[in-house]
Amino acid sequence: MKYKVFYRVIDPTSEQRTTVRSWVVLLAMLTASAVTGQGIDFLHEGWEKIKAQAAADDKIIFVDAYTTWCGPCKWMAAEVFTDPEVAEFYNSNFINVQLDMEKGEGIDFLAEYYVTAFPTLFFIDGQGEIVHKRVGAIPADMFLAFGKEALDPTQRIGSLMQRYRAGERDPDFLYTYTTKMLEAGMGASEAAEAYFATTTPETFVSARNFALIRMLQPDMTDLRFLLVAEHHAAFSRQVGEEAVNAFIRDVCNGHVMRALYYDGDAAFADAIERVRDLHLDFLDEVITFGYMHQARKNDDYEQYIANTWKYVKRYAWDDWNVLNTFAWEIYEDTSYDDRAYLQLGEKMARRSVKLEENYYNTDTYAALLYRQGRLRPALNWALRAVELAKAEEVEFEETAALLEKIRDGM
Numbered sequence: 001m002k003y004k005v006f007y008r009v010i011d012p013t014s015e016q017r018t019t020v021r022s023w024v025v026l027l028a029m030l031t032a033s034a035v036t037g038q039g040i041d042f043l044h045e046g047w048e049k050i051k052a053q054a055a056a057d058d059k060i061i062f063v064d065a066y067t068t069w070c071g072p073c074k075w076m077a078a079e080v081f082t083d084p085e086v087a088e089f090y091n092s093n094f095i096n097v098q099l100d101m102e103k104g105e106g107i108d109f110l111a112e113y114y115v116t117a118f119p120t121l122f123f124i125d126g127q128g129e130i131v132h133k134r135v136g137a138i139p140a141d142m143f144l145a146f147g148k149e150a151l152d153p154t155q156r157i158g159s160l161m162q163r164y165r166a167g168e169r170d171p172d173f174l175y176t177y178t179t180k181m182l183e184a185g186m187g188a189s190e191a192a193e194a195y196f197a198t199t200t201p202e203t204f205v206s207a208r209n210f211a212l213i214r215m216l217q218p219d220m221t222d223l224r225f226l227l228v229a230e231h232h233a234a235f236s237r238q239v240g241e242e243a244v245n246a247f248i249r250d251v252c253n254g255h256v257m258r259a260l261y262y263d264g265d266a267a268f269a270d271a272i273e274r275v276r277d278l279h280l281d282f283l284d285e286v287i288t289f290g291y292m293h294q295a296r297k298n299d300d301y302e303q304y305i306a307n308t309w310k311y312v313k314r315y316a317w318d319d320w321n322v323l324n325t326f327a328w329e330i331y332e333d334t335s336y337d338d339r340a341y342l343q344l345g346e347k348m349a350r351r352s353v354k355l356e357e358n359y360y361n362t363d364t365y366a367a368l369l370y371r372q373g374r375l376r377p378a379l380n381w382a383l384r385a386v387e388l389a390k391a392e393e394v395e396f397e398e399t400a401a402l403l404e405k406i407r408d409g410m
Helices: 012-016 024-029 047-057 071-080 084-093 105-113 140-151 157-165 171-183 189-197 207-216 223-230 232-239 241-263 265-277 281-297 301-316 320-332 339-355 359-371 375-392 397-409
Strands: 060-066 094-100 120-124 130-135
Touching: 047 060, 047 094, 047 105, 060 071, 060 105, 060 140, 071 140, 084 094, 084 140, 094 105, 120 140, 130 140, 130 157, 157 171, 171 189, 171 207, 189 207, 207 223, 207 232, 207 241, 223 232, 223 241, 232 241, 241 265, 241 281, 265 281, 281 301, 301 320, 301 339, 320 339, 320 359, 339 359, 359 375, 359 397, 375 397
Parallel strands: 060 094
Antiparallel strands: 060 120, 120 130
């Protein structure tokens, strides 16, 4: 499997691509999702037998609901489940189980517990009832805190839900309840509205409110997002300008991309104007990226080349991941063989390799050289890619196939 990368945007076409930014280098090093011989001791006795054991021992079951292709799942298996403090705590307090959601009993578990994201981390009692739950990978310190919450009946998500249904509306409780529901991948819009109704203009700008707004994943029309943008400087003093800029950029990117790919040209133009109206200089990156994708969508390759070159020179010239992703997309786009188009891909791949030479970008560089008929340098870079793949213990079937094509053409 060839892993490419994700580049700070919500891209509606990513379902047809393998685009994993944060985990690409890690995946090159990891070969299994299960931890063996150290760390958390996961049982493999069969789900019904494990539930019976939990009921008999009055213990809670921790379930790591994972898939073999999930990068964050692999990261937790390698970096979190092996942590000595984590292992001691979980082995002492829980019965621990890993279930592959695409195999065996994991398939039934996925259907019964409505698993829609990986990893999903469950605490389940001997009767099969969910005690506590969280979606997504978390570092060791947060994972320990999550386990301690599961042992505390007052902190479990089921208990919080009961208190909310009973009418508890204290602001601190509403905040805790909303965040725990969102962490569990469950809806909390009503509770969020109730919480923000308790804030005032003086208390709205805070680090904890910013964290909650990010978790709610608002769009550009959401009042809370607009207030963050309006009070950019004040929020930056609370949580740092980089965090605020990243949040605003991601929301704007998502809005622009959804408008472009799902709502048509008029909605795209409106989205661009909404971004401009925020009057934040760093959002020129979003606008340039939007025009770049509009050109690709409309098969306007001349504009695509111009906008992509502008984007990478201004915003990604020192990011090998982004450069490699764009270059790979050009290689895979076999519908257009214009020399300038392929040369753009080659320039980005060459820069990516210069920044950090690894299996992924050397393979991309070789592939683009091959597309242009430059077989001798393509061969050299493909061999280099294989060499790096072996050193990094990464599969290189695609590169081996590329090597055959290159040699056949020589």
